[in-house]
Amino acid sequence: MEAYERIKKSIIEGDYAPGTRLTEENLAKELQISRTPIREAIKRLETERLISPLKRGVIVSEFNREDIWQIYNLRALLEGYAAAEAAVNRSAEDIEAMERCNEQFKDLLENPTYGRTEMLNEITELNNQFHSAVYNASHNEHLRFHITSVTVLPLVFRSFYWYNEYQLKKSLELHQTILCAIQANEPDRAKTAMQEHIYQGRDHVLKNINNES
Amino acid sequence: MEAYERIKKSIIEGDYAPGTRLTEENLAKELQISRTPIREAIKRLETERLISPLKRGVIVSEFNREDIWQIYNLRALLEGYAAAEAAVNRSAEDIEAMERCNEQFKDLLENPTYGRTEMLNEITELNNQFHSAVYNASHNEHLRFHITSVTVLPLVFRSFYWYNEYQLKKSLELHQTILCAIQANEPDRAKTAMQEHIYQGRDHVLKNINNES
DNA sequence: AGTTGATTTATTGTATACAAAGTGCTACGA
DNA sequence: TCGTAGCACTTTGTATACAATAAATCAACT
Numbered sequence: 087m088e089a090y091e092r093i094k095k096s097i098i099e100g101d102y103a104p105g106t107r108l109t110e111e112n113l114a115k116e117l118q119i120s121r122t123p124i125r126e127a128i129k130r131l132e133t134e135r136l137i138s139p140l141k142r143g144v145i146v147s148e149f150n151r152e153d154i155w156q157i158y159n160l161r162a163l164l165e166g167y168a169a170a171e172a173a174v175n176r177s178a179e180d181i182e183a184m185e186r187c188n189e190q191f192k193d194l195l196e197n198p199t200y201g202r203t204e205m206l207n208e209i210t211e212l213n214n215q216f217h218s219a220v221y222n223a224s225h226n227e228h229l230r231f232h233i234t235s236v237t238v239l240p241l242v243f244r245s246f247y248w249y250n251e252y253q254l255k256k257s258l259e260l261h262q263t264i265l266c267a268i269q270a271n272e273p274d275r276a277k278t279a280m281q282e283h284i285y286q287g288r289d290h291v292l293k294n295i296n297n298e299s
Numbered sequence: 300m301e302a303y304e305r306i307k308k309s310i311i312e313g314d315y316a317p318g319t320r321l322t323e324e325n326l327a328k329e330l331q332i333s334r335t336p337i338r339e340a341i342k343r344l345e346t347e348r349l350i351s352p353l354k355r356g357v358i359v360s361e362f363n364r365e366d367i368w369q370i371y372n373l374r375a376l377l378e379g380y381a382a383a384e385a386a387v388n389r390s391a392e393d394i395e396a397m398e399r400c401n402e403q404f405k406d407l408l409e410n411p412t413y414g415r416t417e418m419l420n421e422i423t424e425l426n427n428q429f430h431s432a433v434y435n436a437s438h439n440e441h442l443r444f445h446i447t448s449v450t451v452l453p454l455v456f457r458s459f460y461w462y463n464e465y466q467l468k469k470s471l472e473l474h475q476t477i478l479c480a481i482q483a484n485e486p487d488r489a490k491t492a493m494q495e496h497i498y499q500g501r502d503h504v505l506k507n508i509n510n511e512s
Numbered sequence: 513a514g515t516t517g518a519t520t521t522a523t524t525g526t527a528t529a530c531a532a533a534g535t536g537c538t539a540c541g542a
Numbered sequence: 543t544c545g546t547a548g549c550a551c552t553t554t555g556t557a558t559a560c561a562a563t564a565a566a567t568c569a570a571c572t
Contacts, residue, residue: 109553120533125554129339133346135444140533143555158440163380228369231348234444322523333557338524355523355564 089117090127097136098241104175108137123218134238149239151292157239158288162281164233167215169264169280170273173222180223184265187236189214191258195251209254210246220280222267243288248294257283302330303340307377310349310359311454318492321350334381347451349471362452371415371501375494377446378430382477382484382493393436397478400429404471408464413431422467423459429474433493436481461507 093113096102109126110121127146131137137144149157172180191212196284198205221233249257260283267276309315323334323341330337338466340356344350350357362370364409385393404425411418434446462470473496480489 111553121554122526122528126338126525130346131344133343160445163376165375167376212477226369228366228373228449232373232449233450236441236445244497299447324523334524335556335558339555 089123090130093127102146104146106146108144122182126177162284166281168224169276171272172220173268173271173276175225176223176268183219188261193201206246243291247290301342304334307428319359319361321357340346372447379490379494380435381434382489385412385433386484386486386489388438389436392395396432401474407413441478456504458504
């Protein structure tokens with residue numbers, strides 16, 4: 087794994103908390119490589135806005151409630167559009183991919199064999215996979231780019247860790263609604279269901295996050 | 300001006316045509332600096348998708364009709380949303396900034412003192428300024444980021460160079476409609492007017508561009 | 513002639529030394 | 543005690559040498 091991916095992973099997994107100062111030299115020492123690839127990784131993470139310039143150097147980006155509001159609303163706009171486009175452009179394989187995600191999601195909810203943390207990691211992964219399957223089904227590379235770009239940021243909130251069983255079930259249901267609408271070539275229904283799903287996520291994060299960030 | 304800006308400018312102004320191969324060493328020689336800042340600029344332009352990796356190295360990105368379609372539709376989605384948000388969040392200064400752009404635009408159309416090329420450069424600049432004024436008025440940093448990101452790409456088409464006097468007048472009128480709607484706190488009207496404006500730009504580019512790219 | 517393998521060449525990847533510049537600290541003066 | 547100027551230190555910016563590797567060329571064999 088290259089430097090960029092390693093640092094990104096550390097940020098998303100919370101090893102480098104928001105506000106943490108990152109210097110090239112420290113990272114170089116930590117990852118046991120020279121400053122050159124570190125520089126590259128930092129520049130890239132900066133354009134993705136996972137880190138922000140501060141004085142001489144950078145810090146892991148911090149997001150306040152206003153940021154969360156704006157980011158989730160943008161997600162709703164873009165992923166809602168993607169769902170609508172998917173309802174028009176989806177292939178049979180796209181449908182299958184989405185079905186697989188939802189089936190695994192369902193299995194996991196019905197047979198909670200792991201510990202809670204492992205299960206929520208799995209859920210997070212499956213949720214991401216479903217969303218990917220939807221925007222991939224839109225067959226729109228530019229749209230895909232913007233969605234992935236706006237979606238990395240909420241990852242740092244690790245929102246699924248606050249979900250209870252009822253909320254997870256509600257998520258699955260909306261996934262299924264979205265899938266049905268896409269399968270039935272109903273762009274507008276797909277869009278509204280997706281937006282509803284994301285707005286629920288937004289409100290959930292806003293309700294649970296510490297008031298200041 | 301740093302390396303990144305110089306290369307970006309060269310791409311947007313067409314000095315490096317789409318498909319042109321760019322190598323670190325050539326750029327370093329051309330800009331009279333070492334490869335290090337060139338590397339950085341290339342990486343950044345790559346994440347902005349102005350250049351694309353190809354074999355060992357990169358080329359200036361090429362866009363086909365499908366790309367143009369997708370990019371302009373995304374612009375309509377994002378800038379339409381920005382216009383609606385601006386209608387809710389705009390301050391008095393935001394309104395003034397938009398008014399200034401449109402007044403200058405109008406002056407320019409009524410008093411075409413320059414040569415055609417200089418005038419169209421000026422028009423392009425004023426058009427960009429108006430659009431910036433609108434999304435700045437939305438007071439949404441994340442939205443701003445995505446709009447600027449999706450908007451750099453159409454710049455390489457230099458679409459205004461194909462506009463005739465009537466079309467420029469129509470552009471100005473829509474700008475004024477957008478401004479009125481934002482001033483009157485009519486988010487939906489602002490959105491539809493902005494979308495209409497961008498769709499007209501899209502169709503204009505698609506009509507005039509060489510069929511293959 | 514076409515295909516495969518080895519050799520050469522072009523180009524990027526990495527490390528490191530040094531230059532430049534911003535930050536903060538300390539000491540001095542008001 | 544507060545402010546400020548100068549200095550030291552931390553950190554990034556740049557250049558350059560060398561390593562790694564992908565691509566292209568060419569030759570040999572089928």
